[in-house]
Amino acid sequence: MTDVTRILNAIERGDAKAPDELLPLVYEELRLLAAQKLSHEPPGQTLQATALVHEAYLRLVGDQSHGWQGRSHFFAAAAEAMRRILVENARRKARLKRGAGRRRIDLGEVSLAIETPPDDLIALDEAFTRLTEADPEAAEVVKLSYFGGLTLEEAAEVIGVSRRTAHRYWAFARAWLYDEMTRGDEPPSP
Numbered sequence: 001m002t003d004v005t006r007i008l009n010a011i012e013r014g015d016a017k018a019p020d021e022l023l024p025l026v027y028e029e030l031r032l033l034a035a036q037k038l039s040h041e042p043p044g045q046t047l048q049a050t051a052l053v054h055e056a057y058l059r060l061v062g063d064q065s066h067g068w069q070g071r072s073h074f075f076a077a078a079a080e081a082m083r084r085i086l087v088e089n090a091r092r093k094a095r096l097k098r099g100a101g102r103r104r105i106d107l108g109e110v111s112l113a114i115e116t117p118p119d120d121l122i123a124l125d126e127a128f129t130r131l132t133e134a135d136p137e138a139a140e141v142v143k144l145s146y147f148g149g150l151t152l153e154e155a156a157e158v159i160g161v162s163r164r165t166a167h168r169y170w171a172f173a174r175a176w177l178y179d180e181m182t183r184g185d186e187p188p189s190p
Contacts, residue, residue, distance in 0.1 A: 008022070
């Protein structure tokens with residue numbers, strides 16, 4: 001049993017000191033995961049990797065019990081927490097109250113206003129939510145691999161399927177998400 005797994009079990013038992021022991025052990029990996037997530041964000045992101053790690057950690061080690069099944073499960077949950085934080089941040093920025101994603105430009109630069117397309121992260125989240133309803137196993141592989149940074153082999157191990165099955169889920173999910181996200185671009189059929 002790794003130190004991380006031992007401390008996660010202590011957190012589940014209610015040991016008040018365990019969260020303080022866990023952060024130093026997982027901080028660097030969480031920071032790398034956060035940096036990876038933020039590298040996929042559009043330029044101008046105001047959220048920094050350190051802030052993302054701390055917010056995700058607070059959500060993970062909060063008051064409620066999570067039933068961690070080990071190190072991989074914890075990092076998969078961390079990836080999911082970071083994804084949700086980034087989506088919430090994108091939605092907050094896209095609200096009408098905040099200008100609905102419009103960018104500031106000088107009046108001399110342009111003569112007519114152009115509406116910007118919806119944020120890709122929100123579209124991906126909505127498509128991912130639909131995938132979760134349509135095929136939960138494929139969605140779990142996407143969550144662990146794309147959002148969690150695990151290899152397909154590691155994701156297969158976490159969810160208890162063969163590597164070949166994980167690759168099939170991954171191929172299906174990629175095609176399904178692509179279709180969902182490009183469906184709005186197609187003209188209506190006659």
